[in-house]
Amino acid sequence: MKKILTLCALTVLSASVSAGGNASAGKDKAAACAGCHGVDGVATAPMNPNLGGQHENYLYHALKSYKNGSRQNAIMQGMVAALSDQDMKDIAAFYASQKGKLTDGTLKP
Numbered sequence: 802m803k804k805i806l807t808l809c810a811l812t813v814l815s816a817s818v819s820a821g822g823n824a825s826a827g828k829d830k831a832a833a834c835a836g837c838h839g840v841d842g843v844a845t846a847p848m849n850p851n852l853g854g855q856h857e858n859y860l861y862h863a864l865k866s867y868k869n870g871s872r873q874n875a876i877m878q879g880m881v882a883a884l885s886d887q888d889m890k891d892i893a894a895f896y897a898s899q900k901g902k903l904t905d906g907t908l909k910p
């Protein structure tokens with residue numbers, strides 16, 4: 802029983818842990834994205850989503866979905882084509898670590 806409880810606790814813990822990216826590595830890797838999503842994830846134009854302050858797991862999942870085709874967008878499909886799984890994790894960690902409009906209250910209703 803104790804073993805089962807420990808396993809449960811570990812599962813809960815690992816589920817809440819981030820995607821495991823490295824934000825400082827991600828900063829360099831996100832250079833190609835700044836033209837549309839901004840240097841710090843505040844988009845340069847309304848048609849581009851704000852990424853700064855978004856949840857790391859959300860960002861990683863979005864990038865993975867473009868890469869495997871389950872989310873279709875011509876621009877983003879091209880952008881992720883050359884990214885490795887680790888690149889996507891690092892970039893997700895970088896944008897998640899930025900303040901951005903999603904967390905500074907700007908977008909509150």
Ligand code: HEC
Nearest residue numbers: 833834836837838848849850860863864874876877880892
């Ligand atoms: C030419 C402009 C452009 C560039 C460059 C670009 N993006 Fe995007 N990005 C977009 C647009 C437009 C969307 C919305 C696409 C859609 O509707 O799915 C998007 C969507 C996304 C999303 C999903 C956001 C959400 O809220 O679901 C992520 C994550 C993302 N981009 C990351 C990146 C990364 C990382 C790079 C660099 C490797 C990058 N983008 C480069 C225009 C761009």
